[in-house]
Amino acid sequence: MELYLKGERCFTDKCAIKRRNYPPGQHGQGRPKVSNYGVQLRxxxxxxxxxxxxxxxxxxxxxxxxxxKGVTGENLLSLLERRLDNVVYRLGFASSRTEARILVRHNHFTVNGRKANIPSIQLKPGDVIQLKEKSRSVxxxxxxxxxxxxxxxxxxxELEKDAFKGMVKSVPVREDITMPIQEQLIVELYSK
Known part of the structure; x- marks a missing residue:
């Protein structure tokens, strides 16, 4: 499955998943049986x-x-989406989450006017993420x-492209997360 980990390359024909959608090796095209636990773990x-x-x-x-309060799986995805590195990626300041994480660690962003260099900061509605003045030419x-x-x-x-600024308008709900994730399987795995 394509996870879009390679940034811009995943949107082109060079993407490995689009070229060969099976594992490498002699037995890569076989169909192994996967247990219930294996599906949840994966x-x-x-x-x-x-x-x-x-x-x-x-x-x-x-x-x-x-x-x-609420559905555990949806709460989990909401918490993961509101991480600073993910928000930087979603706003378009970086081409991948890994790149966004590096940019945050290298002090390129401020949150509500204060220095922010920890990728796991949880953002709340109303928080403003801005690119520092010295980083606008990167x-x-x-x-x-x-x-x-x-x-x-x-x-x-919300993104203000000219001001190099973004804002969290609200908490993300399940409909906003377009990735093919079955959060119920994760809840079942951790509930064992």
Whole structure:
């Protein structure tokens, strides 16, 4: 399955999944039987890879989502979507979540006018993410902003391209998350 981890390359014909949609090797085209646990584990690993977080962090997000009111799976995705590195990616300042994480770690952004260099900061509705003045001439950021029209910006975010500024309008709901994620499988896995 295509997870769009390689940024711009995933939107071209050079994408490995589009060229060869099976694992490498002699037995790559076989169809192995996968158990129920295997399906659940693969879904969790897929979500971890998409958002680029480690197991301990992911478990923490799950426990936090379990404590919140509402559906645990939807709460989990909402928490993951509101991470600073993901919001930077969604606003189009970076071509991949990995690149967004690096840009955040290198002090290119401010949140509500304050320095923000921790990718896992949870953003709330009303938070303003702005590119620092000295970073506005960085080539990769400008290229990503030009390519954002192809990818689109979610409903829960707002981008002022000329001011290099974005804002979180509301908490993302399940309909806003377009990735092919079955969060119920993750909840079942952690509920064992």
């Amino acid at each position: 879904e969790k690993q897929k979500v971890r890879r998409i958002y680029g977080i480690l197991e301990k962090q992911f478990r923490g997000y799950f426990e936090e989502a379990d404590r919140l 080539a990769c950021i400008n290229e990503s902003l030009e390519a954002v029209v192809r990818r689109g910006i979610p409903q829960w975010l």
